[in-house]
Amino acid sequence: MLDERSKSLLKTLVERYIADGQPVGSRTLSKASGLELSPATIRNVMADLEELGLIASPHTSAGRIPTARGYRLFVDTMLTAQPASLLGADARPLDAHLQPDQPQRVIASAAALLSNLSNFVGVVTAPRKPSVFHHIEFLRLGERRVLVIMVSPAGDVQNRVIFTAQDLSQAELAEASNRLNASYAGLSLEAVRERLKSEVDALRGEIAALMSAAVQAGTEAMAEEQERVVISGERNLLTVQDFGNDMGSLRRLFDMFEQKTQLMRLLDVSSRAEGVRIYIGGESQVVPFEELSIVSSPYEVDGQIVGTLGVIGPTRMAYERMIQIVDITSRMISQALSQK
Numbered sequence: 372m373l374d375e376r377s378k379s380l381l382k383t384l385v386e387r388y389i390a391d392g393q394p395v396g397s398r399t400l401s402k403a404s405g406l407e408l409s410p411a412t413i414r415n416v417m418a419d420l421e422e423l424g425l426i427a428s429p430h431t432s433a434g435r436i437p438t439a440r441g442y443r444l445f446v447d448t449m450l451t452a453q454p455a456s457l458l459g460a461d462a463r464p465l466d467a468h469l470q471p472d473q474p475q476r477v478i479a480s481a482a483a484l485l486s487n488l489s490n491f492v493g494v495v496t497a498p499r500k501p502s503v504f505h506h507i508e509f510l511r512l513g514e515r516r517v518l519v520i521m522v523s524p525a526g527d528v529q530n531r532v533i534f535t536a537q538d539l540s541q542a543e544l545a546e547a548s549n550r551l552n553a554s555y556a557g558l559s560l561e562a563v564r565e566r567l568k569s570e571v572d573a574l575r576g577e578i579a580a581l582m583s584a585a586v587q588a589g590t591e592a593m594a595e596e597q598e599r600v601v602i603s604g605e606r607n608l609l610t611v612q613d614f615g616n617d618m619g620s621l622r623r624l625f626d627m628f629e630q631k632t633q634l635m636r637l638l639d640v641s642s643r644a645e646g647v648r649i650y651i652g653g654e655s656q657v658v659p660f661e662e663l664s665i666v667s668s669p670y671e672v673d674g675q676i677v678g679t680l681g682v683i684g685p686t687r688m689a690y691e692r693m694i695q696i697v698d699i700t701s702r703m704i705s706q707a708l709s710q711k
Contacts, residue, residue, distance in 0.1 A: 394434025397414050491688065515534050
């Protein structure tokens, strides 16, 4: 627990560092905090904050900078919620860009707006569609190896190779295909899975196992197909002072944007939370890069959470403004996609 004096100095230090990007010394703190404290008192408080792991002293400066723990305390207890109108004219283009036409266009516009307003990276995951299959076929590839061919109502085709517990003939595979197509076509894969549980006794054991494996393979294939994330403004990070001198960090960040798998995991965590969430690098395994922070929020369509959006930037970011940007964009994309 910090006393009010320590909280005030920590808040001032974080705000000065976010604004200037330079380690903050006791003289700067004395002037900026408005507290009538002697330089010696301020140095003692800073020593206490450093011992608590809230600030650190770079080797090249006598000043201090916030740690991940310091940023977290600042974000959780020292930010003052401001009305969204403080974005002023910057917010007005949102209405013009997020029109309810094609969902993919809305998603791309939202990512670009997040990037433009933040000057960092904007990310939006596309809404997940229900996993429904229209037709399924099984093709024997060899002993216990089966190719599953699944066609969606829109005509999209997914192929997966599965391994069966027993070797099945092509005739047995055709029987399983016919059963699935006759009884379950048009249902969601989750609904098929639930019905198979109750009807398994009426099916031959190997056929039931094959059908269950096919549904699982189809679920995974369609989930991979739908894991689309739109990224805008990656090049903004090239101008960020915190990254500009560290090519290793930049390379790892751009690898994450290119691969997208790790990014999808980060955003998936955000989709399970309500409202705007802030993840600060270095404080947990959620964000693997110490220099990185993510401000994110889920968005809804007709009251159901279907995706996540956010801003990715350095830990030294204006969190109060980023919260406003993410919150406004989340609400407006929800409204745009929910309009019929």
